[in-house]
Amino acid sequence: MLAEIILIFLIVVAGTGGELCLTRAMKTIGEVHDFRPRALLRFFGRAVTVGWFWLAILGMAAGFFALLGMLSLENVSFVIPVTALSYAAGALGGSIFLGERVTPQRWLGVLLVCIGVTLVWKGKG
């Protein structure tokens, strides 16, 4: 049980932290307008020169290995919905760390998602 709690914590905190860093990196580079392979390669070439991108890789890698650990212990239909706990962390991090304006309607959606996650947890059976 302790191992599961630690793994979920790692998935939520390291994974969400990594995604927030990735967002920061992508916003630094700017919006993608050209979806041709060569242009996309140039875009990713610029991405790897941004420090936030590498922090993102580190956080997301930690989250990935924690996810593998959880998936060795529990069913995917339990593990994946439970990791949606990161939604609250994401909305909070988005508003604090990235200056995004999270509207009340969006908060309501996030709240419903969290209620759903709670039911998934309680329905573990």
Added chain:
Amino acid sequence: MKSPAALHFKTFALILVMVIFGPLGDVFLRKGMREIGAISDWSLANLAHVFVAVFASGMIWLGIASLLTFFVAFTLVLSWADYSFVQPASSFAYGFVAVLGRYVLGESITNMRWVGVLIICVGVLIVGHTPPRTTEQP
């Protein structure tokens, strides 16, 4: 400046890619980890053994390929849309992963868990009716 309709189309096309390939990747990973076996010994020596087994598994590599596809779509969409919009919107994948878990992996899912998944999807629909970008371009 792109029109709001074009921005929404581009956003939802990439979110669709995320919704399909994210859950597929998770299912492949679960299948691979089920073959490797539950981790009960968390010593460094055993984790090193699991690490080697993980990267020798074809299922895990299929999962990684699917998740990489998800990651590319996610990275692209984040270049214009808010993180707090993309992350919950992509949660529709939670419904898809439950369906795949039930019918591909044969997992047992209680009614309460299905209700939970349904509520997650309703939350996603609400989030989908908010603007994808609330901040100015740098």
